[in-house]
Amino acid sequence: MGHALNNLLQDILARYKRQRGYNVLWMPGTDHAGIATQNVVERQLAAEGLDRHAIGREKFIERVWQWRRESGGTIINQLKRLGSSCDWRRERFTMDEGLSKAVREVFVSLYEKGLIYQGDYIINWCPRCHTALSDLEVEFEEHNDGHLWDLQYPLADGSGSIIVSTTRPETMLGDTAVAVNGSDERYRDLVGREVILPLMERKIPIIADDYVDMEFGSGAVKITPAHDPNDFEVGLRHGLEIVKVMDEKGVMNENAGKYAGLSREECRKKVVEDLDELGLLPAVKDYSHNVGHCYRCRTIIEPYLSNQWFVRIKPLAERALAAVKEGETRIIPQNWEKTYFNWMENIRDWCISRQIWWGHRIPAWYCGACGKMIVARQDPEACPECGARELRQETDVLDTWFSSGLWPFSTMGWPEETETLQKWYPTSVLVTGFDILFFWVARMMMMGLEFRDEVPFKDVYIHALVRDEHGQKMSKSRGNVIDPLVIIDQYGADALRFTLAAFAAQGRDVSLSEARIAGYRNFVNKLWNAARFTLMNLDEDFDPAAAVEPAVLSPAESWISHRLNRTIEEVVAALDEYRFNDAAQALYQFTWHEFCDWFLELEKPDLFQSEDGDRRAAARAVLYRTLERIVRLLHPIMPFVCEEIWQNLPRPAAAPGSIMATAYPGAEPEFDDPAAVGAMERVMAVITAIRNIRGEMNLSPGQPLAAVIRGKDEAVLATLRENAPSIISLARLSALEIDAGAEKPAQAAAGLAAGVEIFVPLAGLVDFRQEAERLKKAIKKAEKEFSGVDKKLGNEKFLAKAPAEVVEKERAKHRELAEKLEKLRVGLKTLEAVSGP
RNA sequence: GGGCGGGUAGCUCAGUUGGGAGAGCACCGGCCUUACAAGCCGGGGGUCACAGGUUCAAGCCCUGUUCCGCCUACCA
Numbered sequence: 066m067g068h069a070l071n072n073l074l075q076d077i078l079a080r081y082k083r084q085r086g087y088n089v090l091w092m093p094g095t096d097h098a099g100i101a102t103q104n105v106v107e108r109q110l111a112a113e114g115l116d117r118h119a120i121g122r123e124k125f126i127e128r129v130w131q132w133r134r135e136s137g138g139t140i141i142n143q144l145k146r147l148g149s150s151c152d153w154r155r156e157r158f159t160m161d162e163g164l165s166k167a168v169r170e171v172f173v174s175l176y177e178k179g180l181i182y183q184g185d186y187i188i189n190w191c192p193r194c195h196t197a198l199s200d201l202e203v204e205f206e207e208h209n210d211g212h213l214w215d216l217q218y219p220l221a222d223g224s225g226s227i228i229v230s231t232t233r234p235e236t237m238l239g240d241t242a243v244a245v246n247g248s249d250e251r252y253r254d255l256v257g258r259e260v261i262l263p264l265m266e267r268k269i270p271i272i273a274d275d276y277v278d279m280e281f282g283s284g285a286v287k288i289t290p291a292h293d294p295n296d297f298e299v300g301l302r303h304g305l306e307i308v309k310v311m312d313e314k315g316v317m318n319e320n321a322g323k324y325a326g327l328s329r330e331e332c333r334k335k336v337v338e339d340l341d342e343l344g345l346l347p348a349v350k351d352y353s354h355n356v357g358h359c360y361r362c363r364t365i366i367e368p369y370l371s372n373q374w375f376v377r378i379k380p381l382a383e384r385a386l387a388a389v390k391e392g393e394t395r396i397i398p399q400n401w402e403k404t405y406f407n408w409m410e411n412i413r414d415w416c417i418s419r420q421i422w423w424g425h426r427i428p429a430w431y432c433g434a435c436g437k438m439i440v441a442r443q444d445p446e447a448c449p450e451c452g453a454r455e456l457r458q459e460t461d462v463l464d465t466w467f468s469s470g471l472w473p474f475s476t477m478g479w480p481e482e483t484e485t486l487q488k489w490y491p492t493s494v495l496v497t498g499f500d501i502l503f504f505w506v507a508r509m510m511m512m513g514l515e516f517r518d519e520v521p522f523k524d525v526y527i528h529a530l531v532r533d534e535h536g537q538k539m540s541k542s543r544g545n546v547i548d549p550l551v552i553i554d555q556y557g558a559d560a561l562r563f564t565l566a567a568f569a570a571q572g573r574d575v576s577l578s579e580a581r582i583a584g585y586r587n588f589v590n591k592l593w594n595a596a597r598f599t600l601m602n603l604d605e606d607f608d609p610a611a612a613v614e615p616a617v618l619s620p621a622e623s624w625i626s627h628r629l630n631r632t633i634e635e636v637v638a639a640l641d642e643y644r645f646n647d648a649a650q651a652l653y654q655f656t657w658h659e660f661c662d663w664f665l666e667l668e669k670p671d672l673f674q675s676e677d678g679d680r681r682a683a684a685r686a687v688l689y690r691t692l693e694r695i696v697r698l699l700h701p702i703m704p705f706v707c708e709e710i711w712q713n714l715p716r717p718a719a720a721p722g723s724i725m726a727t728a729y730p731g732a733e734p735e736f737d738d739p740a741a742v743g744a745m746e747r748v749m750a751v752i753t754a755i756r757n758i759r760g761e762m763n764l765s766p767g768q769p770l771a772a773v774i775r776g777k778d779e780a781v782l783a784t785l786r787e788n789a790p791s792i793i794s795l796a797r798l799s800a801l802e803i804d805a806g807a808e809k810p811a812q813a814a815a816g817l818a819a820g821v822e823i824f825v826p827l828a829g830l831v832d833f834r835q836e837a838e839r840l841k842k843a844i845k846k847a848e849k850e851f852s853g854v855d856k857k858l859g860n861e862k863f864l865a866k867a868p869a870e871v872v873e874k875e876r877a878k879h880r881e882l883a884e885k886l887e888k889l890r891v892g893l894k895t896l897e898a899v900s901g902p
Numbered sequence: 903g904g905g906c907g908g909g910u911a912g913c914u915c916a917g918u919u920g921g922g923a924g925a926g927c928a929c930c931g932g933c934c935u936u937a938c939a940a941g942c943c944g945g946g947g948g949u950c951a952c953a954g955g956u957u958c959a960a961g962c963c964c965u966g967u968u969c970c971g972c973c974u975a976c977c978a
Contacts, residue, residue, distance in 0.1 A: 205974090229978075576915085661937085761945080853922095862959090
């Protein structure tokens with residue numbers, strides 16, 4: 066579903082920009098997901114009773130390609146079902162030949178610049194995946210069931226002992242020192258002396274190092290250089306011995322003495338038992354601490370000393386940092402820039418080697434004769450040093466992100482200087498989730514700047530994550546993934562797309578609920594039905610190319626045309642600023658509530674009953690023009706239904722073959738008509754008031770009602786008279802009288818709207834106590850509003866300091882409410898006079 | 903430890919220069935009104951987490967408190 070959201074947003078932009086006349090390149094593709102994919106195929110092998118070592122590297126790689134051929138298209142197919150309008154001919158894969166060439170070029174080039182080095186360091190090791198991981202690939206999780214064990218190490222001369230604390234007692238087997246802070250008075254005399262490491266009976270020194278926090282625990286720390294990054298640093302500073310006590314599977318090795326062969330978990334248990342027995346375990350406390358887990362298999366990570374390849378990242382990060390600081394690349398929403406800066410500023414070297422088989426094999430060879438290492442663009446035939454031909458290639462492969470970091474240019478043919486590259490690099494926008502801001506965005510920035518000398522993209526739009534209804538991140542391991550294909554089958558791609566777009570508010574996660582999707586499915590349906598209505602009202606000889614003259618429009622038609630202009634402006638502004646939810650919201654509101662609920666109903670009298678041919682023609686023309694624009698506006702979000710409707714609509718001969726190729730509508734100022742909007746708002750207010758009386762009196766829509774309208778403002782009355790057919794139709798009246806001097810009918814319900822009084826005679830229809838209740842309710846509501854405005858206007862400071870237009874607005878409201886209250890009170894009084902209190 | 907985001911109607915959430923608290927779903931009442939019952943019409947419902955402050959005016963700005971989520975970090 067994350068892919069669905071991500072792709073949807075890109076698709077909306079691509080379709081929108083195409084309609085706006087841009088030449089759009091959208092290149093689809095996937096990375097090879099090294100560890101995850103290798104795990105899948107290893108599981109397949111395990112099911113067959115095999116493992117990768119049994120079949121060998123070449124056969125294994127073949128199997129992976131086979132698996133990829135069978136299921137690698139899954140995501141791509143999902144995207145196609147969703148309607149993604151990528152350039153599918155340009156689909157790329159990080160293991161393709163061209164991209165692999167780019168990987169090799171980048172590796173060798175960075176190596177030659179001294180930005181890649183190999184060495185023995187503590188890295189994050191997954192004992193299950195059997196590989197090193199970068200810092201980013203370790204997920205920390207709070208474990209509150211941990212313990213802090215105090216271990217007692219006797220001094221070698223038998224004069225006492227020193228206590229150290231640890232959360233990982235099994236590592237004590239590899240301790241090669243005990244460290245204290247040099248300025249710690251308590252231990253001053255002990256520095257330089259030795260302790261006997263229990264269980265191993267080894268003598269190890271007590272050293273002084275600033276790293277030790279005197280406040281924590283006993284103020285003394287056991288040092289295990291081979292199994293802890295800090296201890297490794299301490300070890301380097303003091304030239305300590307390094308003892309590895311674990312192998313690559315997390316099993317204790319021969320250096321662990323009698324514990325050899327035990328798993329790290331079993332060993333911990335046994336070490337604790339044995340120390341306890343020796344009386345060297347003075348305390349055990351419950352302890353809550355963070356434990357690193359493999360991001361692919363959740364296994365607990367082992368900090369492990371190992372020979373690996375690294376990228377010296379600082380020089381690359383500096384440029385990537387500056388590019389965003391200087392605005393060459395914008396990150397949207399901007400909050401993320403801070404996160405990006407923070408990470409770039411505190412970045413550490415990137416471990417890029419992985420001990421798996423699926424991936425780009427590191428282009429380094431070792432000479433069997435002289436031991437020289439060769440890093441080369443072309444596979445070497447012989448050792449340049451000694452000429453020997455026994456060359457052995459490095460078995461490690463590169464981190465998948467190393468190759469995906471090259472995506473913006475490797476997919477365009479780099480290192481060749483292709484036309485594509487010339488034309489499209491740097492790209493306009495990258496759309497991605499924040500969860501891969503560091504993994505991917507940061508690396509693309511660094512690689513792009515290093516190898517193209519230009520940022521890879523001008524905008525980075527960071528969207529939210531799709532979560533389940535409990536706000537949990539959707540992931541395969543949690544098993545709470547909602548399959549987009551299932552949703553598409555059930556509700557349609559357009560419904561899913563609209564839902565995701567409507568939820569995609571900047572900086573906020575998407576909690577996807579099926580009820581919401583069902584709701585937007587109804588919207589698709591609504592649009593479809595509105596299109597049916599439109600189609601069945603267009604003549605055979607309707608001319609879609611005929612110009613519509615603003616002068617011939619009815620007030621309702623002018624109103625909808627004006628509102629269409631405003632909606633277009635809103636949607637364009639929203640899409641230009643990546644406010645997808647605002648665009649969706651504006652279109653939803655306009656289409657359903659203005660076009661369907663009001664406009665179609667308002668047009669029915671003209672369409673069905675008018676004797677005037679020109680009037681009917683105008684109604685049809687505006688109906689057509691509005692719907693035709695609605696589907697073009699909605700096309701980026703709901704391409705399927707919009708295309709279908711558009712294909713069914715009559716259209717000018719010159720129109721393109723698909724809605725995809727049409728222009729995005731723009732506002733047409735000649736259709737702006739604020740006066741018509743004002744008039745229609747009055748008409749609608751009157752209709753709503755009458756409907757309200759009907760509803761509150763529980764009168765069914767079939768019940769014929771008459772209405773009498775009176776008011777002082779002749780202009781308003783004229784407007785209402787002009788629109789009397791609309792009022793009669795939408796309020797379902799049998800008769801309507803509009804007259805400044807009209808008599809209030811006896812036994813009538815009264816309403817107020819648009820500055821006029823509305824009476825609906827109800828003699829014999831309802832219980833008048835009910836109407837009295839309704840009026841009392843209305844009075845109470847109006848009183849509450851009135852007192853608020855009254856208080857405001859009674860405040861001299863408000864009158865003095867608020868802008869004049871705000872004050873005037875309050876005054877007008879004050880007058881209206883006073884008048885309304887007066888009329889309601891009179892109405893209630895007369896009612897009580899005829900019907901009794 | 904540092905950083906970020908959030909607490910608005912029963913639920914999920916909008917609310918962009920501070921000036922009438924909104925949507926969808928759910929709920930209540932009335933309707934098969936010939937585009938649509940996946941619909942139409944009407945309605946109820948919120949001391950905008952809490953406490954202060956700035957302002958004529960605060961959901962929005964400032965300070966503090968509290969709760970929740972996420973990211974990040976080498977305290978054994």
